[in-house]
Amino acid sequence: MEKKDALINYCLRLGDSSLILGQRMAEWCSNGPILEEDIAMTNLALDLIGQARTMLTYAGEIEGKGRTEDDLAYKREEREYYNTLLSERPNGHFGDTVVRNFLHSAFFYHLYQALKNSSDEMIAAHAAKSIKEVTYHLRHSAEWLVRLGDGTSESHNKVQESLNNLWEFTGDLFEMNEVDELLIKEGIAVDLNSIKKDWDKTVNDVLERATLSRPEDEYMQTGRLDAMHSEYLGHLIAEMQFLQRAYPTAKW
Amino acid sequence: MNSNSHYTKEQIWGFLSGIPDPEIPVITIEELGVLRNVEITLDKVIITITPTYTGCPAMKLFEDEIISTLKSKGIENVEIKMVYSPAWTTDWMSETAMEKLRKYGIAPPVKGTEDKGVLFSSDQKIVKCPQCNSENTQLKSQFGSTACKALYQCNDCLEPFDYFKCI
């Protein structure tokens, strides 16, 4: 594998995870449990889609075939997306969304902290920029997790169940292949084993505050690296891409 | 001779510096710190800007405004360059801009209070009510009417208000 191909793939991983999680958050628009949360969740969506734009634009530039951020977001098929399996999990109830966002934001937070020192200037700048936004996302979801986990017995049981259900998608966040190997040597990517240690610490701290128990690492789902997805991604992109597919030359 | 040569870099900066933020029209792209650089090359003018938030919808409007403002001065070949580093921070906002925000009803960022600890840090900063100047205010939501604002409420005059949050 050449460095160029590895770098394109790496940018797609970052960009796609933001894009898909952003699309999930956008699905909350007008469906939030209270007005403040509706606004908060659509703000999260906006940040995530902004982060996706930077990385997809960059991936298109490196590729050099004239594909824009929009081409990459709206004209790829399901098996061409490299987002994390966790990002595509359905919103479920508010507690499901809070748990998913917490686990994912903690991942982004520690990943971007490390990528600030990437030898690739664009990735380093992107990480330094995104960390400011992701810090708010992590705090937002962690505060809700504590509020719900340490709330009533019903809210506690519900988020514990969300956590148990989502746990099997967390192993995929930290899987690596030859792309990582090559880019770590170049100082561009970071070793996800070390991100996992930081992530574990954050997750354990917050779960303890939230009086929730950390599920056992039993069977873990896998697929991100090979663009293998759950049945949910196809439905998500069908909706996300509808306009571009129905009216291929549509512009704002 | 190139088409841009009758303007200096400073003049072009001057044309652009007054472009208002579409969402907070009392402050300009210069005061916000979004306008970073003007460069004149042989065949074009390169304007460097940096986004406040990655997903800020105002950025596209800034670009359109820059292009149309320069066009009105007869400058046709304009390139907008978006840079991400150094990452935009509210610390770049001038005192004048902060005062304008306050008068407009938005509490300006409390400088240097970007939280170092991510989680559950004792959020001790005092955000004064832009209406009655009371320090007795409370955070309602970290996310407000636009990406850059949080929602507060004053416990004295009871008015809700936007706080331009620190990043």
Ligand SMILES: [Zn+2]
């Ligand atoms: Zn007041």
